[in-house]
Amino acid sequence: MKNLFITICLLMGISSSSIGQENYKIAITNIHYWTAGMEHSSQETTTIIIENNLIKAIGAEIKIDSSYTIIDGKEHYLIPGLIDTHIHLMDSEGPAEMKETEFSYLSILGTKNANRVLMNGVTTVRDAAGPTFGLKKAIDEEMTAGPRIYPSGAALTQSGGHGDFRTLCNHSQIKGGYIDETESMGLAFIADGKTEMLKGAREQLRKGATQVKVLVSGSISGKHDPIDVVEFTEEEVNEAVKAAENWGTYVMVHAYNDKSIQMALNAGVKSIEHATLISETTAKMIKEKGAVLSTQTYVFSVDLPYFTAEQKQKRKEAEEGLNTLFSLSKKYDLLVTHSTDIYGDPNQFKNAPKEFTLRQKWFSNVEILEQATINAAQVLEMSGERNPYKEGKLGVIKEGAYADLIIINQDPTEDTKVLSNPDKNINFIMKNGKVFKNTLDK
Numbered sequence: 001m002k003n004l005f006i007t008i009c010l011l012m013g014i015s016s017s018s019i020g021q022e023n024y025k026i027a028i029t030n031i032h033y034w035t036a037g038m039e040h041s042s043q044e045t046t047t048i049i050i051e052n053n054l055i056k057a058i059g060a061e062i063k064i065d066s067s068y069t070i071i072d073g074k075e076h077y078l079i080p081g082l083i084d085t086h087i088h089l090m091d092s093e094g095p096a097e098m099k100e101t102e103f104s105y106l107s108i109l110g111t112k113n114a115n116r117v118l119m120n121g122v123t124t125v126r127d128a129a130g131p132t133f134g135l136k137k138a139i140d141e142e143m144t145a146g147p148r149i150y151p152s153g154a155a156l157t158q159s160g161g162h163g164d165f166r167t168l169c170n171h172s173q174i175k176g177g178y179i180d181e182t183e184s185m186g187l188a189f190i191a192d193g194k195t196e197m198l199k200g201a202r203e204q205l206r207k208g209a210t211q212v213k214v215l216v217s218g219s220i221s222g223k224h225d226p227i228d229v230v231e232f233t234e235e236e237v238n239e240a241v242k243a244a245e246n247w248g249t250y251v252m253v254h255a256y257n258d259k260s261i262q263m264a265l266n267a268g269v270k271s272i273e274h275a276t277l278i279s280e281t282t283a284k285m286i287k288e289k290g291a292v293l294s295t296q297t298y299v300f301s302v303d304l305p306y307f308t309a310e311q312k313q314k315r316k317e318a319e320e321g322l323n324t325l326f327s328l329s330k331k332y333d334l335l336v337t338h339s340t341d342i343y344g345d346p347n348q349f350k351n352a353p354k355e356f357t358l359r360q361k362w363f364s365n366v367e368i369l370e371q372a373t374i375n376a377a378q379v380l381e382m383s384g385e386r387n388p389y390k391e392g393k394l395g396v397i398k399e400g401a402y403a404d405l406i407i408i409n410q411d412p413t414e415d416t417k418v419l420s421n422p423d424k425n426i427n428f429i430m431k432n433g434k435v436f437k438n439t440l441d442k
């Protein structure tokens with residue numbers, strides 16, 4: 001297994017020099033570091049000790065014996081591995097293309113995407129719709145390189161909703177038509193009525209979903225749903241919430257417009273995705289209900305070749321709400337996370353880190369870093385007993401936390417733009433105590 005992993009890493013161009021060693025002991029020395037709670041990177045340099053997959057100790061005076069592999073972090077900056085709370089690793093260029101994609105191709109595409117995301121310095125993702133259960137397993141088993149995955153499985157969608165990609169000639173939900181390919185691939189699950197919602201949620205939980213994803217509003221990329229519509233009723237969404245809560249976890253919803261967000265919050269939803277068409281009343285309600293905001297900026301500037309004029313118009317409308325959304329999120333002190341909503345091929349994922357530059361229009365450098373570390377980790381913890389990574393904390397640098405760490409050649413607390421060019425600026429990537437990139441000596 002180890003040899004296979006190293007071979008894959010070599011094929012993918014990942015440094016495999018220290019992957020898979022037993023009794024892994026690493027000391028990162030002479031490093032400036034930042035973790036949530038600090039206003040900027042440490043002025044003084046320090047030593048970080050990693051044993052196996054966890055951070056063992058942090059301090060300037062730590063003695064290191066010869067059993068440690070030393071990584072000299074001189075003139076570099078260390079932060080926790082980044083977290084993306086909304087991404088789609090296994091969703092090809094778009095629903096139309098996915099219908100023509102055989103599953104083995106999709107699996108390899110997902111593997112490449114996962115690899116690219118890790119090379120962006122992202123060590124954990126919450127996958128917001130798509131058949132990533134097997135990909136997660138393969139990554140955890142070190143068959144291939146990628147981030148930790150919190151999978152949602154298929155997103156629950158109503159007939160005609162954002163995830164209903166049937167053609168207008170397909171009447172499968174009424175009688176006897178063929179099941180749409182995006183459903184059989186596990187990207188979406190069409191459900192109408194309370195019983196089907198329960199069934200849909202339970203199907204995903206059965207496969208290992210760490211949270212349930214429901215599509216409750218009109219969308220940009222949906223074929224038949226205007227962006228202003230509300231999808232599902234409160235009673236239907238509440239069935240998914242009940243199924244998730246019985247399983248010890250929560251529901252995240254795709255929702256752009258105000259009405260749909262209010263409906264979802266009343267149904268007990270805890271994570272609101274996108275939310276760019278939000279009003280002040282709803283922002284207040286998010287705070288009162290203790291829900292979180294997982295939203296994006298870069299994705300609105302991606303020019304997808306297959307987008308129609310109508311889809312482009314919907315995207316523009318959604319993007320225009322960002323100023324209001326972020327000023328309200330500040331006013332009501334809402335928990336905002338870093339997320340990209342990227343899907344497609346590795347080239348799309350290569351551009352995802354532009355998010356770290358675009359957010360500077362609204363947030364300070366430290367706020368942006370917090371969104372991609374501690375805030376995002378807080379959202380992942382909402383999976384409760386279904387959280388697959390409970391041995392250590394994610395998104396922080398402290399004793400006992402997971403050794404998910406990246407080292408950068410410039411101080412990201414001075415300018416997060418450095419994270420937008422990971423191939424150049426991120427010199428070292430560690431996940432679960434294992435090294436996936438190290439160009440510090442070069």
Ligand SMILES: [Zn+2]
Nearest residue numbers: 086088128341
């Ligand atoms: Zn999405």
